[in-house]
Amino acid sequence: MLEVGNINSFYGKAHVLRDLSFDVPKGAVVALLGRNGAGKSTTMKSVMQIVRTASGLVRFEGQEISNLPPHKIAKLGIGYVPEDRRVFSDLTVVENLIVGFQPPREGSVTWTQDILFDLFPNLAERRNNRGKALSGGEQQMLTIARTLMGNPSLVLLDEPSEGVAPVIVEQMAQVITQLKSEGLTVLLSEQNLHFARAVADHAVIIESGARVYYGTLAELNANPDIRDAYLAA
Amino acid sequence: MEFFVAQILTGLANASSLFLVACGLSLIFGVTRIVNFAHGSLYMIGAYTGYSLMQVLPGAVGFWGAIVVAGLVVGLVGLLIEILVLRPVYRAPELFQLVATFGVILVIQDLALMIWGPEDLLGPRAPGLRGVVRIMGEPIPKYDIALLIITPFVAVALWYLITKTRLGVLVRAATQDREMVGALGVNQSWLFTGVFALGSALAGLGGALQLPKGGADLLMDFNILAPVFVVVVIGGMGSLPGAYLAAIIISVLNVFGVSYLPQSTLVLMFVVMIVVLMIRPYGLFGREEVAGEHGQVGEPERPIKPASNTVRMVVAAGLLVLALLPLYGSHFSLVLITDVLIFCLFAASLHFLLGTGGLVSFGHAAYYGGGAYVAALLVTHVDSQMELAFLLAPFGAGLAALSIGWVCLRLTGVYFAMLTLAFAQLIWSLVFQWGDFTGGDDGLVNIWPAQWLKDTTVYFYFTLVIATSGILILRHVAHSPFGYALRAARDSERQAEATGIDTRKVRLLAFGFAGFMGGLAGALFVFSKGSVFPNELEIARSFDALIVVFLGGVKTLAGGVVGAGFFKGIEELLIRFEYWRLLMGLLIIFVVIAAPDGVVGSLRKGMERVGLRRVEDQ
Numbered sequence: 001m002l003e004v005g006n007i008n009s010f011y012g013k014a015h016v017l018r019d020l021s022f023d024v025p026k027g028a029v030v031a032l033l034g035r036n037g038a039g040k041s042t043t044m045k046s047v048m049q050i051v052r053t054a055s056g057l058v059r060f061e062g063q064e065i066s067n068l069p070p071h072k073i074a075k076l077g078i079g080y081v082p083e084d085r086r087v088f089s090d091l092t093v094v095e096n097l098i099v100g101f102q103p104p105r106e107g108s109v110t111w112t113q114d115i116l117f118d119l120f121p122n123l124a125e126r127r128n129n130r131g132k133a134l135s136g137g138e139q140q141m142l143t144i145a146r147t148l149m150g151n152p153s154l155v156l157l158d159e160p161s162e163g164v165a166p167v168i169v170e171q172m173a174q175v176i177t178q179l180k181s182e183g184l185t186v187l188l189s190e191q192n193l194h195f196a197r198a199v200a201d202h203a204v205i206i207e208s209g210a211r212v213y214y215g216t217l218a219e220l221n222a223n224p225d226i227r228d229a230y231l232a233a
Numbered sequence: 234m235e236f237f238v239a240q241i242l243t244g245l246a247n248a249s250s251l252f253l254v255a256c257g258l259s260l261i262f263g264v265t266r267i268v269n270f271a272h273g274s275l276y277m278i279g280a281y282t283g284y285s286l287m288q289v290l291p292g293a294v295g296f297w298g299a300i301v302v303a304g305l306v307v308g309l310v311g312l313l314i315e316i317l318v319l320r321p322v323y324r325a326p327e328l329f330q331l332v333a334t335f336g337v338i339l340v341i342q343d344l345a346l347m348i349w350g351p352e353d354l355l356g357p358r359a360p361g362l363r364g365v366v367r368i369m370g371e372p373i374p375k376y377d378i379a380l381l382i383i384t385p386f387v388a389v390a391l392w393y394l395i396t397k398t399r400l401g402v403l404v405r406a407a408t409q410d411r412e413m414v415g416a417l418g419v420n421q422s423w424l425f426t427g428v429f430a431l432g433s434a435l436a437g438l439g440g441a442l443q444l445p446k447g448g449a450d451l452l453m454d455f456n457i458l459a460p461v462f463v464v465v466v467i468g469g470m471g472s473l474p475g476a477y478l479a480a481i482i483i484s485v486l487n488v489f490g491v492s493y494l495p496q497s498t499l500v501l502m503f504v505v506m507i508v509v510l511m512i513r514p515y516g517l518f519g520r521e522e523v524a525g526e527h528g529q530v531g532e533p534e535r536p537i538k539p540a541s542n543t544v545r546m547v548v549a550a551g552l553l554v555l556a557l558l559p560l561y562g563s564h565f566s567l568v569l570i571t572d573v574l575i576f577c578l579f580a581a582s583l584h585f586l587l588g589t590g591g592l593v594s595f596g597h598a599a600y601y602g603g604g605a606y607v608a609a610l611l612v613t614h615v616d617s618q619m620e621l622a623f624l625l626a627p628f629g630a631g632l633a634a635l636s637i638g639w640v641c642l643r644l645t646g647v648y649f650a651m652l653t654l655a656f657a658q659l660i661w662s663l664v665f666q667w668g669d670f671t672g673g674d675d676g677l678v679n680i681w682p683a684q685w686l687k688d689t690t691v692y693f694y695f696t697l698v699i700a701t702s703g704i705l706i707l708r709h710v711a712h713s714p715f716g717y718a719l720r721a722a723r724d725s726e727r728q729a730e731a732t733g734i735d736t737r738k739v740r741l742l743a744f745g746f747a748g749f750m751g752g753l754a755g756a757l758f759v760f761s762k763g764s765v766f767p768n769e770l771e772i773a774r775s776f777d778a779l780i781v782v783f784l785g786g787v788k789t790l791a792g793g794v795v796g797a798g799f800f801k802g803i804e805e806l807l808i809r810f811e812y813w814r815l816l817m818g819l820l821i822i823f824v825v826i827a828a829p830d831g832v833v834g835s836l837r838k839g840m841e842r843v844g845l846r847r848v849e850d851q
């Protein structure tokens with residue numbers, strides 16, 4: 001579904017991603033793992049072309065997308081949930097969802113406000129509150145819901161478990177499992193294995209912007225050395 | 234009481250087009266972060282277009298139709314400006330786009346002159362609304378009543394658009410985080426274009442709507458700019474209810490000012506603005522601005538270094554060529570180069586503030602014109618010796634800058650810029666309206682230099698020495714520990730504070746120093762011309778300096794001087810043509826698009842690319 005081939009990305013002169021390659025198969029949940037600063041967020045931004053890739057290719061359903069602007073990539077069906085959440089703090093919950101709205105797409109699940117409010121009951125209660133009035137966990141759910149309003153077939157989730165309470169983490173895991181069961185493909189970034197173990201099928205580990213491991217999660221579980229070498233405890 | 238009510242009604246009617254124009258500007262700024270200097274020009278086109286349409290369309294339907302169509306036409310003009318001029322420069326460093334909009338002002342001025350001629354046009358009366366109605370015995374023009382009724386409808390329609398439609402939601406979302414809006418699949422380019430066109434249409438509508446009250450003339454673009462900026466800033470950049478409230482406050486105050494304090498009408502508005510910003514730094518309904526939050530940070534600056542030998546030699550050679558000018562140049566060229574040198578010093582003083590201090594002042598003419606006026610007032614009122622007046626002028630300007638800076642530096646970014654503009658306008662209006670003391674519109678004349686400087690050649694040398702020394706001192710200070718502290722404060726306030734720099738004090742001193750140097754340029758100016766008029770304090774003069782600094786290149790030390798020399802030179806050449814503004818405007822737009830790093834910065838990059846200059850390592 002998503003192929004990333006030898007991409008290189010820079011911030012000014014700082015070379016952050018180095019010849020990074022991996023695939024995300026259709027219907028799978030792939031965990032992008034690595035320590036803080038390894039380049040996970042940059043990888044997600046490079047797929048979206050928020051950070052433009054200097055070389056290499058990014059293919060989505062066979063189509064080269066690294067020459068497209070972010071909004072066209074989103075329109076093709078890639079939903080991006082940034083790590084710092086970036087809810088529109090002056091907009092209400094409902095308005096945040098409206099921004100994310102895209103017409104239904106063939107071959108992917110169609111989400112509506114009602115369905116999403118069923119999935120995230122806390123948000124339903126706060127539908128007319130402004131983004132800035134929400135708790136961290138509610139904001140995290142809102143960003144996911146907002147992205148789902150675009151009816152994506154692939155979702156990029158950047159560290160969904162970061163800085164939220166354990167109950168919310170639990171809820172996130174359920175949501176991801178549900179997305180998978182609905183047929184969505186997910187690329188998820190995490191610093192450690194705990195969360196990924198519960199939801200992911202495949203894992204990519206990156207270190208200093210280069211890939212150091214790519215395989216199934218089962219294999220990774222069988223190799224504690226790799227985990228200890230490249231991941232946070 | 235009756236009179237009071239009548240005054241308020243007139244004020245509310247006057248608020249009508251001010252509100253329309255201001256909320257257009259506010260919308261555009263909110264979404265695109267562009268301070269659209271050309272907004273007054275769009276308002277002017279609206280008035281002229283409305284006028285022409287009213288000539289051909291008959292009756293009441295024709296009249297109101299003309300207003301609506303004028304709005305649409307101006308919306309279209311805005312669309313073209315956005316696509317042709319602004320799109321190529323969105324990625325440029327913050328505020329650089331305003332230079333492009335300044336180019337647009339010049340182009341539109343000449344186009345309007347070509348199409349509608351230099352005569353002021355008297356606005357047609359609205360059919361069916363010619364007379365007055367008596368309200369509590371006071372006569373109120375019927376057209377005012379019509380405006381009173383129309384404006385709330387337009388305001389509500391806009392409010393509906395912004396709060397209730399998806400487009401409005403997107404606009405508000407983009408005001409907060411446009412990158413995220415893009416990542417959610419919204420094509421921002423079209424959103425920007427749409428908002429720019431809508432904001433322009435509102436300006437055009439405002440222009441056409443005020444025709445029966447004010448007509449159309451070629452000065453209305455700059456004349457509306459100051460009140461509109463004031464309204465937007467008082468209301469809070471990007472806030473429509475704020476703009477509405479502020480337009481009403483300003484207009485009503487203005488009506489009362491005319492009746493009770495006719496000498497202070499112009500000053501009043503700025504006093505209100507200053508008071509509001511002192512209490513609420515981001516306007517009545519504004520949101521705090523965080524620098525760089527909109528993803529518009531330019532590339533990092535190169536470390537500055539002492540001039541290389543090559544540069545020193547070029548500068549020395551240039552100075553030699555100038556010093557020998559009296560041997561081969563005409564009288565005219567001496568006068569011209571004197572003007573250019575003075576302007577270079579003026580621009581260099583602003584460049585110091587902008588480049589080294591990161592403080593964008595929209596009102597630097599206050600200190601340039603201020604210096605000129607200090608000298609002229611001393612000569613006129615106390616018969617001061619020229620030398621003494623010349624010496625005191627920069628101190629007067631510096632002192633003014635220190636006190637104004639003290640107030641303005643509570644704010645940052647666009648609000649700081651606007652506040653400096655307001656103060657500059659305040660000084661301008663003081664000078665303009667306090668005729669007994671300052672000569673008002675007639676200026677101050679017979680301000681000649683001392684006997685030993687009377688000769689054009691001698692004064693040329695005097696200017697050459699003073700301006701060059703001034704520029705070298707500015708440069709020197711930029712390299713001194715003070716300059717480093719100033720840059721540290723610019724790059725990271727927190728880090729600078731952590732290393733023990735009192736950023737506020739450093740900035741204040743820089744503001745005062747830049748004002749001092751601006752005043753020095755003003756003093757040179759007044760004695761070279763023998764007179765000074767309020768237009769040396771005008772917005773247009775501040776913009777002149779701002780434009781050349783941006784065009785020369787903010788991030789290179791030579792930018793201000795090279796920009797000033799280059800553009801003043803070109804202007805002096807072009808000014809002989811009837812439509813020189815058009816050419817100058819197109820040139821500015823061209824430079825902005827072709828050389829987003831300014832002339833000096835782009836030259837340097839170009840030379841690096843072809844290998845003439847070594848790329849500096851970071």
Ligand SMILES: Nc1ncnc2c1ncn2[C@@H]1O[C@H](COP(=O)(O)OP(=O)(O)O)[C@@H](O)[C@H]1O
Nearest residue numbers: 011014016034035036037038039040041042043
């Ligand atoms: N906006 C930026 N400008 C410059 N460097 C950045 C920026 N964002 C991230 N980096 C750097 O890029 C590297 C990778 O960062 P990131 O992709 O955020 O890592 P992760 O998400 O894995 O923690 C880090 O060294 C970080 O310091």
Ligand SMILES: [Mg+2]
Nearest residue numbers: 040041083159
């Ligand atoms: Mg990250």
